[in-house]
Amino acid sequence: MVLVHRVATAPDKLLVFTCGLGSVATTFIAGVEAVRRGIGLPIGSITQMHSICSIEGGIGQGEPSIAESLGLCPLNSIEFAAWDIFSQNALQAAQHANVLCRDHMDKLSDFLSTIKPMQAAFLPEYVSKLAGNHTKPFQNRYELAEALRRDIRERMAEASTDQAVLILCGSTEIHLKQCACHRSPDAFLEGMKSDDPGISPSQLYAWAAIMEGVPIANATPNLMGEVAALCQLAHNRGVPIAGKDLKTGQTFIKTALAPAFQARSLGVSGWFSTNILGNRDGLALDDERSFKAKEATKTEVLNGILDPKTHPDLYSNITHKVRINYYPPRGDAKEGWDNIDLFGWLGYPMQMKINFLCRDSILAAPLILDLALLLPFAKRQGDRGIQPWLSFFFKSPHSLPEASPIHDLFAQKVMLAHQLKTYAANSARTVSQWT
Numbered sequence: 001m002v003l004v005h006r007v008a009t010a011p012d013k014l015l016v017f018t019c020g021l022g023s024v025a026t027t028f029i030a031g032v033e034a035v036r037r038g039i040g041l042p043i044g045s046i047t048q049m050h051s052i053c054s055i056e057g058g059i060g061q062g063e064p065s066i067a068e069s070l071g072l073c074p075l076n077s078i079e080f081a082a083w084d085i086f087s088q089n090a091l092q093a094a095q096h097a098n099v100l101c102r103d104h105m106d107k108l109s110d111f112l113s114t115i116k117p118m119q120a121a122f123l124p125e126y127v128s129k130l131a132g133n134h135t136k137p138f139q140n141r142y143e144l145a146e147a148l149r150r151d152i153r154e155r156m157a158e159a160s161t162d163q164a165v166l167i168l169c170g171s172t173e174i175h176l177k178q179c180a181c182h183r184s185p186d187a188f189l190e191g192m193k194s195d196d197p198g199i200s201p202s203q204l205y206a207w208a209a210i211m212e213g214v215p216i217a218n219a220t221p222n223l224m225g226e227v228a229a230l231c232q233l234a235h236n237r238g239v240p241i242a243g244k245d246l247k248t249g250q251t252f253i254k255t256a257l258a259p260a261f262q263a264r265s266l267g268v269s270g271w272f273s274t275n276i277l278g279n280r281d282g283l284a285l286d287d288e289r290s291f292k293a294k295e296a297t298k299t300e301v302l303n304g305i306l307d308p309k310t311h312p313d314l315y316s317n318i319t320h321k322v323r324i325n326y327y328p329p330r331g332d333a334k335e336g337w338d339n340i341d342l343f344g345w346l347g348y349p350m351q352m353k354i355n356f357l358c359r360d361s362i363l364a365a366p367l368i369l370d371l372a373l374l375l376p377f378a379k380r381q382g383d384r385g386i387q388p389w390l391s392f393f394f395k396s397p398h399s400l401p402e403a404s405p406i407h408d409l410f411a412q413k414v415m416l417a418h419q420l421k422t423y424a425a426n427s428a429r430t431v432s433q434w435t
């Protein structure tokens with residue numbers, strides 16, 4: 001006897017907003033359209049490629065995908081809207097990003113050229129390396145945020161849908177610390193009205209989305225979900241949020257490998273990670289203040305996996321360094337090198353070198369798709385505020401105030417699988433049948 005997860009009812013339409021129409025956003029949008037036209041597979045997307053059974057480690061052959069089991073929005077029913085500081089449409093932006101091959105661009109150009117970004121809420125002091133002029137005029141941050149709310153309402157009305165999600169995939173902003181305006185929703189509102197510099201454009205998008213009941217995934221390292229004001233607001237308004245900074249290349253491998261060392265009681269004395277990349281994000285990260293935001297999310301991932309408190313002999317003295325170098329010839333084809341100094345029996349030292357020639361946005365796009373489908377679903381299930389079960393997708397996962405973030409990829413997968421199974425049991429009609 002096997003359990004078959006029946007298809008649950010899917011919503012008619014989902015509007016996906018992206019803040020930023022750069023490499024990640026255009027690769028995601030083009031990829032969804034390519035799958036819809038049957039010219040590619042959604043490789044890397046767990047909702048499309050896994051079943052509930054297989055995400056838990058079973059075989060799951062012949063079982064419906066997670067998307068089908070849960071009744072996630074079908075890809076054919078997704079529409080897109082975006083903001084960017086450049087007025088290029090999605091085709092021009094994708095050409096600039098130079099991630100997809102000529103053949104794909106030619107086949108998708110009619111569709112991509114129809115997606116034109118709305119004017120961005122932009123404050124140049126947060127991303128000093130970019131100068132775009134497709135931006136909203138404003139008196140203060142509150143006006144900007146209200147203009148974003150109007151955009152969201154208008155686009156949802158045009159699309160005739162009440163189902164939407166916002167993916168923050170704009171440029172990496174300068175590293176910000178939390179301050180008084182972040183303490184409560186009221187303080188945040190006051191902060192926007194008095195133009196508090198603690199409030200960045202990313203936070204304005206987040207506030208606007210939450211006020212409109214739209215779930216948010218923060219694909220960037222920018223300050224968002226750790227801000228108490230936004231978390232409380234999301235909770236109060238019944239909006240699920242998740243972040244931050246997609247776990248794609250080097251960090252994905254790091255959080256898979258570190259648990260292996262830990263499982264074998266091998267010691268680690270150093271982990272040096274360096275990268276070259278030449279896309280627009282690399283340019284933004286070339287500002288040391290923006291790099292600091294990325295450095296923070298990339299370095300904290302070993303915490304909790306290689307725990308010096310439980311294993312002082314193995315992990316109390318780790319030198320962990322991360323560098324990102326802007327190198328234009330490489331474009332989006334990022335190359336990462338890791339040197340790991342580890343030690344074994346009687347403390348004998350060893351080294352491991354990893355050279356990952358990845359494609360950043362090709363790794364990021366399927367994660368965006370999964371988040372874009374799962375967050376509105378979570379909202380329909382009545383979930384609100386921070387969603388720690390989505391940690392699997394992030395370098396610096398948001399956790400609940402009383403808990404520590406989980407970085408171990410396999411522990412994250414267990415949390416994800418457990419939640420999906422619970423949803424499947426609650427929302428899909430599960431029937432037993434003899435085969």
Ligand SMILES: NC(=O)c1ccc[n+]([C@@H]2O[C@H](COP(=O)([O-])OP(=O)(O)OC[C@H]3O[C@@H](n4cnc5c(N)ncnc54)[C@H](O)[C@@H]3O)[C@@H](O)[C@H]2O)c1
Pocket residue numbers: 019020021022023024025083084085086097120121122123127130132168169170171172173201202219220221245246247248279280281282284359360361362363364
């Ligand atoms: N590429 C990846 O695989 C990857 C992985 C993890 C995280 N990220 C993060 O995702 C974000 C996007 O990455 P990307 O490679 O697409 O970068 P990108 O530079 O190609 O795209 C970002 C876009 O955001 C726009 N932008 C900047 N400020 C904006 C604002 N206030 N409002 C609207 N648009 C704005 C820029 O003009 C640009 O077109 C970055 O923060 C990056 O660190 C990317």
